[in-house]
Amino acid sequence: MRSVRARTRQAILDAAIEVLSRNPAAPLGEVATAADVGRTTLHRYFPERTDLIEALKEEAGRRLDEARLRARVGDETGASAIRRLCQEYFDLGDVLSLLFREQIAFEDEGDCDDGFTAMIERGHSDGSIDPELPATWISNLMWSHLYGGWSYISEAQVSRHEALRLVLRSIEGAVTPR
Amino acid sequence: MRSVRARTRQAILDAAIEVLSRNPAAPLGEVATAADVGRTTLHRYFPERTDLIEALKEEAGRRLDEARLRARVGDETGASAIRRLCQEYFDLGDVLSLLFREQIAFEDEGDCDDGFTAMIERGHSDGSIDPELPATWISNLMWSHLYGGWSYISEAQVSRHEALRLVLRSIEGAVTPR
DNA sequence: CCTTTCTGGAACATCGGTGTTCCATTGCGG
C-alpha cells in the first residue's frame, strides 16, 4: 500500500510544479485538479499550503542535485563545465520557473555552492572564463539566462532546442575572456 | 486645486511602483500606507485594483519611452546603442522589477518595437552585433540581464554601479560576433 | 472668513481561498 501513497504524493508534486510555476498564487484547487485528485486528498498529504511549498522545495532541490551530478562540473575546462551545467538545468523545465517565481531560488542554492565556485575558479585559471567575473555574478547570469531562454520558447514560438542553443551561445559569449 | 489631485495621484503611483515591484500581490492597504494616504483615498483615485494596475502600466510605459528617447538608439553602432539603452533602462530601478513581476513586460513592449529591431539590424550590418542572433532574442536577453543585474545588487551586496558594469560587460560579450 | 473640495477613519457587505469534518464509495491486499 506504500506505493499507492507514494504515487499519489508524486502526482500532486508534479502537478504543483506545473501549476505553480505558471502562477505561484494559484489556488490549491487548481493543483488538485491538475493532479486528478480531490482537494481533500491534497490536504491529507499536505495539510497546509506551506507544507506543499516545503515539499516542493525539497523536490526541486533533489532534481537540481541530480542535474548537477549529471553535468560533472569537475571535468574539463571551466567553460565547458558551465556549458554542460546549463544544458542539464535547462532540461528541468518548469522547475526552473518555479525556482524563480517562488523565491526558493537562491536560498537553497545559496549564492552558489562550493562545486560551482570551484568550477568557475578553475575556469579563471585555465583561461576559459574571464577572471574579472566573480562566481556569484556568473551564477546570477546563468539563472537569468535560463529563465529568459525558457520564456523565449513561448514568446517567440521557437523550439526548445533552438532556445537552448541561443542560451549556450550567449552565456559562452558573456563569460569568455575578451 | 488641480495640482492637489495630480500630486496625490502621483504619490500613489510612486508608492505602488515601490510596493508592487517587491510583491505584486501586496494588499492595497500597503500601497496606501506607503503613499501616506488613506485606503479610502486610494479607492477614490483608482476604484478597483485593476484600475491602479492599468495606470501603472501607462506610467511604466511612459518612463520606458522617455528612457528609450534619452538613449538615442538611432545613433552610432548597434552595439553602442544597445549599451546606452541598457544604461537608461537600468536606471529605471523598481519599474524594471514591476515590468517583470507583473506580466506587463512583453505585451506593451511587444517582442520589441520597431526602433529596437532597427537598432539590432543596424548592428548586424555594421558588424557590432552577431547576425546569428535575432532581435527578439536580444530583447529577451537584455531584459533578463537587467532584472538579473538589479537583483544581484541586493543578493551580492554590491553597488548599483558595479552591477551595471557587469550587466553591460556581459551583454556586450553575448552580442559581439565571435 | 466662508465655501467648496479633498481627506481619512469606521463600519459594513461580499468574495474567494483555506483548512476541517463527516460520510459514502472505491479498491488494494491479505
Place this chain on the structure above:
DNA sequence: CCGCAATGGAACACCGATGTTCCAGAAAGG
C-alpha cells in the same frame, strides 16, 4: 471475498482583501 486504507464530494467556519458608504475634520482658494 472481506476488511482496512485511501479517496473525493459536500458542507462548514474562518480569514484577509476588496470595494462601498457615511461622516466629520482639514485644507485650499475665492
